[in-house]
Amino acid sequence: MPIDANYPNDLLEMVMQDAKPSCVCTTKALAAKLPESQKKFIFDEDSTVWRKELSDGRRPENLDVKDTDPAYCVYSSGTTGKPKGIVCPHRGAVVSYDYRFKAYPYGKDEREACNVFFVWELLRPLLKGATLYVVPDTVIYDSTVLPEYIKDNNISRMLFTPSLLEAMLDSPGVSSMTGLQLVILCGEVVSTQLRQKIRRNLPHTKIHNLYSVSECHDVAGSDLSVDDPQLDPSNRKFCPVGNLLPQVKANILDPESLEPVPLGVAGEIYVEGPTLAIGYLNRPELTAAKFITRDGRRMYKTGDVGYVVEGGMLEISGRCDSMVKIRGYSIELKAVQVAMYELCGDIIHECIVTTAMHNDDRKLVAYVVRKDPSADPNLVKKTIKSKLKSRLPFYMIPTYICVLESLPVNSTSGKLDAKRLPEIDFANEGTDMTVPPSTTTERTIASIYARVLDIPVSTVDVTLGFFELGGHSLLTIKLLQLLNAEYPDKEITLQDLFDHQSVRRMADFIVADRAVSDEELDLHQEVSVLQKSFLINPACMQQVRAFWRNIVNEGAFGNSRVLLTGATGFLGSHILASLLKSSPRISVYCLIRPPVDRLSWHEDDASPHSTASPAAACRRRLLATLEQYHLMGGDGLNTADVKDRAHILVGDVSLESFGMPSEDYDYWTTHVDCVVHAA
DSSP states (O other): OOOOOOOOOOHHHEEEEHHHOOOOOEEEEHEEEEETOEEEEEEEHHHHHHHHHHHTTOSSSOOOOOOTEEEEEEEEOOOSOOOEEEEHHHHHHHHHHHHHHHHSSTTOOEEEEOOSHHHHHHHHHHHHTTEEEEOOOHTTTTTTHHHHHHHHHHHOOOEOOOOHHHHHHTGGGGGGTOOOEEEEEEESOOBHHHHHHHHHHHOOOOOEEEEEETTTTEEEETTTTTTOOOGGGTTBBBOOOOOOOTTTTTEEEEEOOHHHHTTTEEEEEESSSSTTOEEEETTTHHHHHHHEEEEEEEEEEEEEEEEOOOSSSEEEEEEESSEEEEETHHHHHHHHHHHHHHTTTEEEEEEEEEEETTTTEEEEEEEEEETTTTHHHHHHHHHOOOOOOOTSSSGGSSSSEESSSSSBTTTTTOBBBBSSSSSTTTTTTOOOOOOOOOOOHHHHHHHHHHHHHSSOOOGGTTTTTTTTTOOTTHHHHHHHHHHHHHHHHHHHHHHHHHSSSHHHHHHHHHHTSSSSOOOOOOOHHHHHHHHHHHHHHHHHHHHHHHHHHHHHHHTTTTOOOOEOOTTSHHHHHHHHHHHHHOOOOOOEEEEEOOOOOOSSHHHHHHHHOOOOOOHHHHHHHHHHHHHHTBBSTSSOHHHHHHHEEEEEEETTTTTGGGGGHHHHHHHHHHSEEEEOOOO
């Protein structure tokens, strides 16, 4: 049973009481977190005894182990706030290992690095005699160190969560990882934008997408390295999770009737096969609810919404319960809500936990109603976060807490009306400043924190840690880059960041070895002179404003993304040709009505590779229009221009949200620089 060393004490105690392990293998540094009564084997103290017993040749007896016997237990958050132990059999891991050995076999002298998933990663390479490297926690989230670690140790393959890899790809050291032959992505849905970014930054590396669930190990996988026009970001937002493993079956059932839905129609995914877990430790009711039997076949209710197309390709389109994925972490919203009621019941009357998108990053959000309406909202927020830290891991603590007078209720049903919850004002919902910066260094660091967290600098309290202000492990990569760019002589590491999390402590750390004082200078007189010059010459201020406007516009339209309607008409096709010829940096997204009723190719097509998909049909229609008006060849467009920079967006301008799913529509509203409406 792997245990996360970062568990808060209360959560660790709950796991220990539930699992009742006969012994915990640990180190001297971590042993202090365990109850004194817990039997421990401390590697760095008891190794002499351990080695002596091995040398004596003694071996365990009665090794009559069946493939259906329990092999390991892994804990996950539960909807009641109580963590749940998932008991898995030997055969689940064995089937998974066998699949991976065949899907991407080890070559000679391969070296694999691991850090995230214990059973999935640690044992597999050792079974094939490959060299295993366990990436230290101080390295895994440090974008300046991790690429160097991979290069120096000649790592040939590694599993990443998509969020972690995307953050690392922004590091300048990525280009040195030429020995990385295989990247396995697991834990989150993979966007087509990320796939494109990996292929651009790591052209020599194969990309494998893996759909895994703790309760049923590996389910499906796909090779994202292949050239496939349907995986272009202009055609779809997310990559398919791939074909099912041998012996594994995905049943797509109607959530209400539990009857199978037609091929290509979305429903809830129920997985069956030899990889299924035995059940939940000490939770027979939960086991019965999640592991159902239908027509004599045992299935696991994943809570994922998806569909299977011909050929067995599995698509995931979302969740149908209260579990969400944020940066690779599975979070039960109900578990956070229960913890808030239990720990903060003295100050909150009601609460609801949900998520919100901010700059393409999903944030955990809590709406609360105070018991005392006169209580200071900022003090309520701080108290809630402080109490939650005692039980929940950092990724389950809401980044934003919105204090309301009451929660909106549907007048008909009497239930919470989640649609009427106010939108989060991300600019003002940060921590209200109680302790402002007092030195130049503190002000500089506070501005860096604000930039990374995308919050106003006025909301940065210099006494609060980076994570308390809303940061997470992936943002530490960007934070380290900016801090080291500002203070290159200090060479700040990830460990330094964890040791000095607040702005004040980081400022003290930075100036500790300096020979110069951090004393501020009074520049009021200089500012006054500048202000007078602006008053004397108003044109000066106008020129300054024009300068910054040009700078901003140049950055905004450096790689223009244009949404064009009516591209298959006379006017629209000529506008398209003009745009593509005007600049090699312009990409045009052509909104074209599909030839069938359904708007997404993956909902109506037999296969994502089929040329009969709506996207492919729309592209043929566009090319025919360009040919008809003699806009191709000669002095006109070349095939490469149209293929690489004219992208098809399947939709209908006459429908609300172009007939797209709300998630797709929201995505495009934030990823287009300008719209040309020629329909």
